[in-house]
Amino acid sequence: MNDIILEQRIKSLKDLSGTHSPSIETIKNSINNIEIKVDACFLSNPYATDLFLRHLEDDLLKTGKLRDVLEFYPPQNRDIAKNLANVCKISEKNIFVGNGAIEIIQAVIHKFVKGRFAVTIPTFSSYYEFTTSRIEVVFYKLLKENKFEFKVDDYLKFIKDEKIESLTLINPNNPNGGFLSMDELLFILDNTKKLDLVIIDESFIHFAYEDDNLKLIESQLLINKYPNLIIVKSMSKDFGIAGIRAGYALMQEAMVSELLNNGFLWNSSGLAAYFFNLYGSNIFRDEYELIRKKYIMTTKEFFKDLESLTQLVVYPSKANFALVELPKDINSFSFMIKLLINHGIYVRDCSDKIGLDGNFLRIASRTFEENLLIVNSLKKVFDE
Amino acid sequence: MNDIILEQRIKSLKDLSGTHSPSIETIKNSINNIEIKVDACFLSNPYATDLFLRHLEDDLLKTGKLRDVLEFYPPQNRDIAKNLANVCKISEKNIFVGNGAIEIIQAVIHKFVKGRFAVTIPTFSSYYEFTTSRIEVVFYKLLKENKFEFKVDDYLKFIKDEKIESLTLINPNNPNGGFLSMDELLFILDNTKKLDLVIIDESFIHFAYEDDNLKLIESQLLINKYPNLIIVKSMSKDFGIAGIRAGYALMQEAMVSELLNNGFLWNSSGLAAYFFNLYGSNIFRDEYELIRKKYIMTTKEFFKDLESLTQLVVYPSKANFALVELPKDINSFSFMIKLLINHGIYVRDCSDKIGLDGNFLRIASRTFEENLLIVNSLKKVFDE
Numbered sequence: 063m064n065d066i067i068l069e070q071r072i073k074s075l076k077d078l079s080g081t082h083s084p085s086i087e088t089i090k091n092s093i094n095n096i097e098i099k100v101d102a103c104f105l106s107n108p109y110a111t112d113l114f115l116r117h118l119e120d121d122l123l124k125t126g127k128l129r130d131v132l133e134f135y136p137p138q139n140r141d142i143a144k145n146l147a148n149v150c151k152i153s154e155k156n157i158f159v160g161n162g163a164i165e166i167i168q169a170v171i172h173k174f175v176k177g178r179f180a181v182t183i184p185t186f187s188s189y190y191e192f193t194t195s196r197i198e199v200v201f202y203k204l205l206k207e208n209k210f211e212f213k214v215d216d217y218l219k220f221i222k223d224e225k226i227e228s229l230t231l232i233n234p235n236n237p238n239g240g241f242l243s244m245d246e247l248l249f250i251l252d253n254t255k256k257l258d259l260v261i262i263d264e265s266f267i268h269f270a271y272e273d274d275n276l277k278l279i280e281s282q283l284l285i286n287k288y289p290n291l292i293i294v295k296s297m298s299k300d301f302g303i304a305g306i307r308a309g310y311a312l313m314q315e316a317m318v319s320e321l322l323n324n325g326f327l328w329n330s331s332g333l334a335a336y337f338f339n340l341y342g343s344n345i346f347r348d349e350y351e352l353i354r355k356k357y358i359m360t361t362k363e364f365f366k367d368l369e370s371l372t373q374l375v376v377y378p379s380k381a382n383f384a385l386v387e388l389p390k391d392i393n394s395f396s397f398m399i400k401l402l403i404n405h406g407i408y409v410r411d412c413s414d415k416i417g418l419d420g421n422f423l424r425i426a427s428r429t430f431e432e433n434l435l436i437v438n439s440l441k442k443v444f445d446e
Numbered sequence: 447m448n449d450i451i452l453e454q455r456i457k458s459l460k461d462l463s464g465t466h467s468p469s470i471e472t473i474k475n476s477i478n479n480i481e482i483k484v485d486a487c488f489l490s491n492p493y494a495t496d497l498f499l500r501h502l503e504d505d506l507l508k509t510g511k512l513r514d515v516l517e518f519y520p521p522q523n524r525d526i527a528k529n530l531a532n533v534c535k536i537s538e539k540n541i542f543v544g545n546g547a548i549e550i551i552q553a554v555i556h557k558f559v560k561g562r563f564a565v566t567i568p569t570f571s572s573y574y575e576f577t578t579s580r581i582e583v584v585f586y587k588l589l590k591e592n593k594f595e596f597k598v599d600d601y602l603k604f605i606k607d608e609k610i611e612s613l614t615l616i617n618p619n620n621p622n623g624g625f626l627s628m629d630e631l632l633f634i635l636d637n638t639k640k641l642d643l644v645i646i647d648e649s650f651i652h653f654a655y656e657d658d659n660l661k662l663i664e665s666q667l668l669i670n671k672y673p674n675l676i677i678v679k680s681m682s683k684d685f686g687i688a689g690i691r692a693g694y695a696l697m698q699e700a701m702v703s704e705l706l707n708n709g710f711l712w713n714s715s716g717l718a719a720y721f722f723n724l725y726g727s728n729i730f731r732d733e734y735e736l737i738r739k740k741y742i743m744t745t746k747e748f749f750k751d752l753e754s755l756t757q758l759v760v761y762p763s764k765a766n767f768a769l770v771e772l773p774k775d776i777n778s779f780s781f782m783i784k785l786l787i788n789h790g791i792y793v794r795d796c797s798d799k800i801g802l803d804g805n806f807l808r809i810a811s812r813t814f815e816e817n818l819l820i821v822n823s824l825k826k827v828f829d830e
Contacts, residue, residue, distance in 0.1 A: 305716025
């Protein structure tokens with residue numbers, strides 16, 4: 063297959079995937095002779111995947127317990143929430159377990175959001191795509207001239223001026239990695255108490271840090287103080303287990319009950335239930351904490367290497383990915399295709415992202431070795 | 447732990463599980479010294495689980511591909527539907543893939559059902575529990591004096607008299623196993639064309655048969671003839687993979703689009719995607735067909751053995767379970783507990799099922815050997 067046909071094939075896969083990238087499986091299944099060396103489109107900690115697989119091997123494969131996990135009905139939502147209650151240090155009644163964070167985003171938007179709904183752009187597209195006829199999305203645009211930095215005062219003025227009733231913020235934000243410190247978050251929460259709903263998506267929070275000790279930022283207890291707050295948390299990114307589909311959200315007890323009263327009965331798979339059980343163990347979490355910090359250090363190195371490429375503008379990120387801007391004369395889709403076909407590196411072309419005007423790519427940090435390969439491949443494509 | 451404490455413990459687990467049974471995992475985790483030998487509460491073909499595990503072993507464990515399945519995002523809904531299009535012989539655009547049939551039931555009821563909604567009882571409780579304020583559930587009761595047989599003419603009169611706008615039927619029905627032949631189904635569909643929606647749940651259809659050749663009953667093509675028809679299909683039962691959460695539904699293209707336009711993006715796990723891929727292969731389906739027939743034969747034997755127990759009334763079933771009635775003086779919950787604690791056999795006490803007045807148990811058929819153990823244990827409990 064020649065490059066042009068491949069490019070067209072990938073374009074049509076992309077069109078079929080809407081505002082998301084086709085998965086690596088979808089690409090592999092559709093394009094026979096493609097070799098993908100690094101999936102830097104996918105935002106996860108690969109060291110955490112290793113850790114999870116070691117436990118899975120010992121607990122399920124060696125013992126033969128995998129059969130039970132696959133054959134029988136998994137525990138119900140509330141049962142799984144019990145494992146999380148201990149970790150989050152809040153009541154299980156405040157926890158809704160989701161088939162990935164995406165199910166929670168869908169459920170919360172469909173069920174609880176109505177009226178004027180503030181969505182910061184650029185952002186994860188489902189926040190404005192999963193809306194209903196009861197919702198009017200109002201975009202708050204992060205500006206390139208401000209390096210996509212989130213200005214709290216300006217945002218609060220927007221919330222007031224636009225008579226916003228509900229809002230959502232991803233922290234750190236996807237696709238740029240911009241981060242709100244705990245102080246900034248508290249200031250926002252204090253000034254949006256009258257809103258119906260404040261959704262904070264912390265799917266990338268394990269990669270963020272406030273200072274050099276890289277301490278895990280914990281905000282779970284905030285839901286006890288702010289009744290309009292919903293914290294959404296994917297496990298796909300920090301634990302590297304997107305294929306398992308696991309996420310949870312923290313919210314008022316009445317909201318959890320409302321969701322569970324007419325749905326979401328067995329929405330976690332047996333493997334997701336196994337993961338949450340594992341996550342409940344102190345031993346696992348201690349091991350994970352080392353891995354988390356190691357990955358942050360790896361990511362910091364990676365960002366430095368990206369910044370050393372003079373053709374790229376790298377925007378500030380405290381997530382596990384960087385939004386990078388290509389020179390004006392380079393089309394981001396073609397660049398992405400070249401990286402994929404010639405070097406086996408799959409990155410996210412951001413040309414479909416609302417609120418991003420220019421030639422942007424989002425590049426995930428992977429293992430130390432893979433990151434070196436990404437940087438070297440970028441160099442080669444620039445040289446070609 | 448003595449029996450009374452155990453009984454109370456199980457009762458409280460049951461209360462927490464609503465109108466469903468606590469899963470075997472939940473019971474094992476909550477009650478340390480309980481030994482469950484046979485889960486005859488769970489309605490699945492265990493031989494099909496064996497078959498699936500053999501393929502999983504070869505395809506994912508031996509090759510190391512399990513990692514990819516767990517680490518990366520699974521394909522999106524429409525991608526997985528492509529595998530099913532071939533099997534169902536209808537367009538992928540008519541297929542909605544669900545995180546288990548339960549997700550589909552929830553989605554369809556929330557999104558498409560409104561007004562007077564006919565639900566046959568006894569039935570699977572989610573059909574009336576997952577309703578919204580837009581829905582008025584109208585029960586159609588199957589009568590014990592008719593052996594819970596479904597009388598088509600009487601039902602159609604009810605639909606007309608009660609001004610029903612949507613209906614749902616499980617075929618074969620859960621918990622009694624009553625079966626509508628293809629001729630009866632067609633007669634119903636022809637006479638309910640004016641309804642908004644006709645939901646036929648075929649989660650147990652692979653266990654049913656019209657004659658001695660045990661041919662698989664295929665109704666997928668009916669959705670091309672009846673625009674108001676939705677066919678719901680769990681894969682948990684016939685393939686013995688409830689822990690994976692896999693199901694699908696067939697419906698008009700516009701309905702699939704409406705569901706996918708604002709949700710259900712990555713609602714299948716990597717393992718569910720793997721299963722649907724496997725299901726798309728002719729080799730697997732040929733192997734499965736042998737297993738399916740073997741299990742039906744095993745189940746027929748089991749029903750005969752149950753009927754030989756004079757204390758039980760066994761109701762006619764073409765599913766993989768039988769609804770049985772205990773003598774008036776035996777409480778079904780206590781009987782279930784005795785079976786569980788003294789013999790390690792877990793069956794479904796039906797005392798919470800709306801529309802079942804009496805002491806009923808639902809007992810699933812398992813492997814030939816397990817079925818013998820079930821029958822012998824039932825005998826022993828009667829003798830105690």
